[in-house]
Amino acid sequence: MKIRVNIELHGQLRSLAGGVKELTVEIDRGSKLREVLKTLVSKVPKLSVLMVNGSLSRNYLVFINDVDIALLNNEDTEVNDGDRITFIPLSHGG
Numbered sequence: 538m539k540i541r542v543n544i545e546l547h548g549q550l551r552s553l554a555g556g557v558k559e560l561t562v563e564i565d566r567g568s569k570l571r572e573v574l575k576t577l578v579s580k581v582p583k584l585s586v587l588m589v590n591g592s593l594s595r596n597y598l599v600f601i602n603d604v605d606i607a608l609l610n611n612e613d614t615e616v617n618d619g620d621r622i623t624f625i626p627l628s629h630g631g
Contacts, residue, residue: 573622
C-alpha cells in the first residue's frame with residue numbers, strides 16, 4: 538500500500554526544484570526517511586545535493602512534522618501518510 542508525504546523545500550533547494558516550494562511523493566507504507574530521499578531525488582534529480590554516498594548530507598536540517606530528525610531516528614525514522622518533511626539548508630549568506 539502506498540502513502541503520500543509532503544515535502545517542503547527552503548533556500549537553494551527551492552531553486553534546484555524549479556522554484557517549487559512544496560511537492561508530494563508517494564512511497565510504500567512502512568518506509569523510512571532514507572526511502573523518501575531516494576524517491577525525492579529520482580523525481581527531482583537536481584536535489585541529489587541532499588545526499589552524499591547514499592546518505593543524507595550534513596548540510597541540511599530536516600524536520601518531520603516540525604520535529605528535528607536528530608530527535609527521532611534520523612534517516613531510519615519511519616514516515617506516515619500525510620507527514621510533512623521540511624528540508625532547510627544550513628548555508629546562508631552574510
